[in-house]
Amino acid sequence: MPLLVANVPWPGEDIDPTAVVAAHLALPEAALAAVRLLKRSVDGRRRPPTWLANYRVDLSGGEQAEAALLRSPPHGVRPFTARDEVRFADQDPASVPRVAWPAGHRPIVVGAGPAGLFAALRLGEAGAPAILLERGEPVERRHHDVRAFWRHARLDPDSNVVFGEGGAGAFSDGKIYTRRRDGELGWVFRRLVEHGADPAVLEEGWAHLGTDRIREILPRLRARLAELGVEVRFRARAEGFLVEGGRCVGVRLATGEELRGAPVLVATGHSARDTWQAMLEAGAAAEQRPIHIGARVEHPQRLIDEARYGPGLFGSARGGLPAASYRLTSNPPGGRARPAHTFCMCPGGTVVAATNLPERVVVNGMSYSGRRAAYANSAVVVEVTPADYPGSDPLAGARFQDAIEARAWQVGGGEFRAPAQLVSDLLAGRASGGVPRVSYTLGVTPGDLREVLPEPLVEGMVAALRHFDRQIAGFAGPEAVLIAPETRTTAPLRFLRGPDYQSPTLPGLVPLGEGAGYAGGIASAALDGFRAAQALIERTCPARA
Ligand SMILES: Cc1cc2nc3c(=O)[nH]c(=O)nc-3n(C[C@H](O)[C@H](O)[C@H](O)COP(=O)(O)OP(=O)(O)OC[C@H]3O[C@@H](n4cnc5c(N)ncnc54)[C@H](O)[C@@H]3O)c2cc1C
Known part of the structure; x- marks a missing residue:
């Protein structure tokens, strides 16, 4: 052996x-x-x-x-x-033969994020003449739109950091932290490598792609989909769902055009609140779900490197070591404050404006494959439960997020300036009069995050930051700045679905990926897309799956 x-x-x-x-x-x-x-x-x-x-x-x-x-x-x-x-198999254990797809079964996939892209890819590999609808632009144009937003505050509500080809993961650190590379996840990883990801992602325990690499992978994936006979349409926003005899039989686009096809796989991500509304109106049932909300904390990368690797080991002195990262949790005893943790840490990255809506401020983090920026950031997020939401309907969590985002716009003073505060000032209970230079390009407004975030969330962050400061020297020091709010950590609702992935209350509609409540990152969303497509292949062509 x-x-x-x-x-x-x-x-x-x-x-x-x-x-x-x-x-x-x-x-x-x-x-x-x-x-x-x-x-x-x-x-x-x-x-x-x-x-x-x-x-x-x-x-x-x-x-x-x-x-x-x-x-x-x-x-x-x-x-x-x-x-x-x-x-550690280096075979593709899940390849399917490509065969003629039964006539009259044209699946529609809505959303070209990881879930929708990988569902469409799998369907295409099996020979399905699927159609993939994306409300935003192809990644090349989207890149220009995002740059215009980050430089000049010109927001395109359909082509931005969360909408457009590649979905929310396209402008990200591209972390694909999973311990496994076998089976279905192996299929996802190998497809990424075939389309341009560094083959090292197959071996690295803490693999990440980086925004620059993702931008190269997406056009190749698009070309592959075309080769497989999948029709990809951009600026094609699904505005409503066609329902006949209690089944979803297609979509209505924002242009008024109706597209018939089934099933309709809806992979529209954690920010398409308008699409959630349309799904609910069409009859897909959903339930509330807890989320996490907080703020990005930014430090010089040097501080994290030295805390993790030792004095002097930062920048070029780090040699072949990667920009250091961390993952921290806080669970104060006796329920003194809410549990919190760091989320989506971006070593050598930047804090970015990540809203799709006008007059709303939302922050997130991203990095390039080299992770060479001078800053490190992560979200310090606190548990939020449905008991916090202003109502019992499935969209109440989205209203909770939205109220914070709108407050942040007010407190930030408009033009997507983000409220900011020194960690030390938050811990001392005083507003900040100024903060050091940060990576967020649209400007920050120093002040008090208590004006933006509900008090129980601030208390959770305060307890967590004190705890984190004991683990990483300087975490709450004078160089540490909070930029708020980080609200879009995941979807605050889950659409119900049966073992066949369809909505039990609206057959023909398949809720998919992060926006439907079934994924929490690039890899898990892609995996959910793969699995739903596989279930559909097995149902439609049982002999061939
Ligand atoms: C800035 C940022 C950084 C991130 N960093 C990481 C990271 O490092 N690692 C990680 O694992 N995850 C990261 N994430 C989260 C990750 O991006 C998501 O978990 C993942 O993209 C979810 O995939 P999805 O396919 O379910 O949805 P999404 O990626 O959100 O894709 C949904 C797609 O549907 C489209 N769409 C929406 N509504 C419609 C409609 N009505 N009609 C047509 N199209 C529509 C959208 O334009 C979008 O392209 C980050 C997210 C952001 C915003």
């Missing part, structure tokens, strides 16, 4: 690891027949921090030699099991 050799220092890109692995096993290099990299990540607890890798190793002496070694295995060595075989 081959061996799994864990936690071996990684020798670097394009360097044959045989010598280091042999040294780790105290064997001559000739004793190793094959060495395959499985995964690598930085161990920040070591001084100095070190890249470590796990390998699959076959010994030249075959099973006998491996069994002999396993009798008294060196540290971190164990058999490479059948489960590992599945987990």
